[in-house]
Amino acid sequence: MRNRPGIVNLVSIRYNICMDQAGRIASLIERLGNLLRAEERTSGTGLLPVHVQMLSYLSVCNRYSDTPAAVTEFVGATKGTSSQSIAVLERKGFLRKRPDGADGRVVHLSLTAKGRRFVENNFPPDAFGAAIGKMKPGDRESLTRLLTGLLSSLQKGNGGRTFGVCHTCRYFRRDALPDSHQCGLTLEPLSGDESIKICREHERPAA
Numbered sequence: 001m002r003n004r005p006g007i008v009n010l011v012s013i014r015y016n017i018c019m020d021q022a023g024r025i026a027s028l029i030e031r032l033g034n035l036l037r038a039e040e041r042t043s044g045t046g047l048l049p050v051h052v053q054m055l056s057y058l059s060v061c062n063r064y065s066d067t068p069a070a071v072t073e074f075v076g077a078t079k080g081t082s083s084q085s086i087a088v089l090e091r092k093g094f095l096r097k098r099p100d101g102a103d104g105r106v107v108h109l110s111l112t113a114k115g116r117r118f119v120e121n122n123f124p125p126d127a128f129g130a131a132i133g134k135m136k137p138g139d140r141e142s143l144t145r146l147l148t149g150l151l152s153s154l155q156k157g158n159g160g161r162t163f164g165v166c167h168t169c170r171y172f173r174r175d176a177l178p179d180s181h182q183c184g185l186t187l188e189p190l191s192g193d194e195s196i197k198i199c200r201e202h203e204r205p206a207a
């Protein structure tokens, strides 16, 4: 009679399969990241991948998330590297700084027309956009959902912020005000456009 594996063996087999899959997924993500960065380096603008990341982030973040500290956190750079990159982008005319209306110590960053044009023309890089464009819409949606889930689970594990889309936040109050949505954290109004931006304060709703 064949020996049936015990519960401990089954658990260890499942664990090993899971680790194999985790290794393959990590390797695929690493290679995709390398390809994306290589494309960004060859975009002919002299900008580094971290600059491209900063500009694309500023094109989709909301008004609570456009400070140098938020940009630094999003790209995962050191404070020094991030301020040098911001200085380069400002000098080259891709972004501008403006003081906060209520607190003069806070600075907001925004894209100039040149910065907006750059993001529209270069992000995502052509080859990447074309490959994603060949996927079926349902597959693109599933991939987005799965990668978003994986990213937020890793960010949660690291105690980091999720930088999620505003309308998926636990504080988002749809149509709470006569002409707009509302942020339940700041109690300020949110336009439809702001509700699809990403936010540093985003928190996932409780499961």
Ligand code: SF4
Pocket: 062, 064, 164, 165, 166, 167, 169, 170, 171, 172, 173, 182, 183, 184, 185, 186, 199, 200, 201, 202, 203
């Ligand atoms: S609802 Fe959440 S994501 Fe939206 S602005 Fe408020 S804190 Fe940020």
